[in-house]
Amino acid sequence: MTDVAPLTGPGRRPAGPRRGPARKATRVVLVAGLTLALAAGIGYAAELGPFDPGPAKPDAEATRQARAFLADWEAGRMSRAAALTLRPEQAERVLNSFTAGLDISEPDLTPGAAKTGEDGTVTVSFTAKMPVTGLGTWTYASALPLRKQDDGAWKVEWALSLVHPKLSGTEKFRLEREDTAGPGITDRDGNALSSRKHPSLGPLLPQIAGGGGSGPRGAVRLVDRATGKVKGTEASFGKKSGRPADRPVATTLDATWQSAAEKALAAEADGKDAALVALRIDDGEILAVANSPSSGFNRAVSGTYAPGSTWKIVTTSALLLKDAVAPDDVVDCPKYLTVGKRFQNVETSEHRGATFRKDFTTSCNTAFISLRDKVGDQELGDVAGKYFGVGQKWGVGIPSYDGSVPTPRDQTEKAASMIGQGRVQANPLIMASVTATAVSGTFHQPSLTGDSEDTTTTSPLPREVVTQLRELMRTTVTDGTASVLADLPGDVGAKTGTAEVSDDVPNNGWFVAYRGNVAVACVVEKGVTGGASAGPVVRSLLDAVPDDPS
Structure with missing residues (x-):
């Protein structure tokens, strides 16, 4: 049985739902849908996808781990720094040999920006200021790659290139010092002066040899691991004095x-x-x-x-x-x-x-x-x-x-x-x-x-x-x-x-x-x-x- 609305009066239609508000609501829904569709189309046009949040924000724990690695390396705690990597034994050996072999003391390692790669790896950039004893500071930029492990922990993905971008299995660095304070400096009677025999003269002899303040000289070279051939110079310290290398510098000092x-x-x-x-x-x-x-x-x-x-x-x-x-x-x-x-x-x-x-x-x-x-x-x-x-x-x-x-x-x-x-x-x-x-x-x-x-x-x-x-x-x-x-x-x-x-x-x-x-x-x-x-x-x-x- 179907309900039939009663008549309200002679010649009138039966009473029913009020249609004005319903039509207005329908129009709002249609407009909203059209707006979403247009937005989606714009999103697709920009190749973002309709719900793309943009680049993933690096995991805070990954950044914290990178900073901890740099802090330990900076403080000379090589074993602790190495333990934060995927290859701790190799990392500790290389970090020790790098700083000791290049006579680096008290490095300054400043973390920079972090970004997340498509494979989920987080890379944290850093600036390295490496004081080479007696010469000057070697400054360069590098980056730390970190990967999340199955247990949820982040580890530095060890590679030679994170120590320096040019350090690799085929190339390494060598420190070369130019001896400006050896037998080329003599006392008033022609006797050779050296910082070994006369420690107080250590800071003075390079100044004398350099004609008054050029200081000690040296360089960090990039060399082939197999042949030892120099492939480049990464840092140079000091300047040439202008004196012939084979001409002794006589002083008024008396040994x-x-x-x-x-x-x-x-x-x-x-x-x-x-x-x-x-x-x-x-x-x-x-x-x-x-x-x-x-x-x-x-x-x-x-x-x-x-x-x-x-x-x-x-x-x-x-x-x-x-x-x-x-x-x-x-x-x-x-x-x-x-x-x-x-x-x-x-x-x-x-x-x-x-x-x-x-x-x-x-x-x-x-x-x-x-x-x-x-x-x-x-x-x-x-x-x-x-x-x-x-x-x-x-x-x-x-x-x-x-x-x-x-x-x-x-x-x-x-x-x-x-x-x-x-x-x-x-x-x-x-x-x-x-x-x-x-x-x-x-x-x-x-x-x-x-x-x-x-x-x-x-x-x-x-x-x-x-x-x-x-x-x-x-x-x-x-x-x-x-x-x-x-x-x-x-x-x-x-x-x-x-x-x-x-x-x-x-x-x-x-x-x-x-x-x-x-x-x-x-x-x-x-x-x-x-x-x-x-x-x-x-x-x-x-x-x-x-x-x-x-």
Whole structure:
């Protein structure tokens, strides 16, 4: 039986569903379907497919594993790095031989972008910065392939090419060093110098051979594993010096003095950072340059230190040049003197009613500071430059720091400058030269190669000033703070120095001396006092080499 709708009125159709809304809904569905179809068509036109999400995002665990591998390799944990690969034994062997064979220390491995391949392999790029000891840094790019294992773990898919893209079963790398510091470098008597016999010369000899700073040279070569034939150069270090390879480079150094200087530092510097320079007084030729430790920074020639009371040689010269004081004048030496800040003597010593001679030989800070008004604000720097060459450009033969004596900014800084503190800067090379100039009267630019260009301009010290300086330094040995040299034979003079560094760091110890035709300067960092720390080093040197070089 079929239900029939009742009539609603004469001549009317039976009642039924309302058609207006139904037709509207139908139109919406049709439009939506058409939109999806059009979108799908556009997708297919772009060859993406209607539901393609784009490139797969690399698995986070794969990226983490790659970073762990690079971190272990970078830290030298080769066995741990190798364990993250599919071939751990081969990986460990190659990683060890690569870094050791190419003399690489402390590599820097920086991970980059990661991407997923069609086969599911994740590749993580990285940049390698490989410091080749003594030469420079070799930088290149490579990548790590990683594959997911059946147990869900990610492993580095080991291949020689991940270490370097050109490393393979047929090609490897070889480090070649150019020996610039062997028998091609000689001392003043033609004796061969080497870093093996004289460790302190290790950083200097390549500079000398390169004409002043070219540095060591070498290269990383790509070679055939079977024949050893060079197929390419991956990295080059240093530059050619321009000197014929078969022409020895002569220096002013003396092998005997150099050996004695290094032994003196090793025996007497108590393991502290220290440096020493010995040079000829009559011509400035450098006989020995020694540093402790022997490798690394050349403190002796390039260091920047407050010279402390050894600088009183220059201060005394400035005072004597203008007759501002005489050795027998009374210049009181109190424990303390305040000039903006409180200055004191070492161990707060005092010598009431002392002569200037006593002030010099006992290294009295307060007495020297009390004379600050006797010299102009710029006068100390002017004397240092005009008579001692300090602050002028020196052509030593290797890079050097040549000193600085700025004009004091206030009276406190001027007081400090009088005793080699404040902004006064020097090093053992400078102070050995200052000593040589003081006792000879004439500045000679220090030289390590004998053919260095001298562009300095100086004036000689008056003879009476030189005589007084020599007498004051001699008395410092016989009756003052440099008594550590008192029993050495001959005319030996010296000056001690103690230089403040900061409130929480021990003072640096300084000692300068002359004997015959040789001037010596030594600094011992954190040595506390010059007489107790640097003095024994200088004594050891002079005692070991009793004769001056010809």
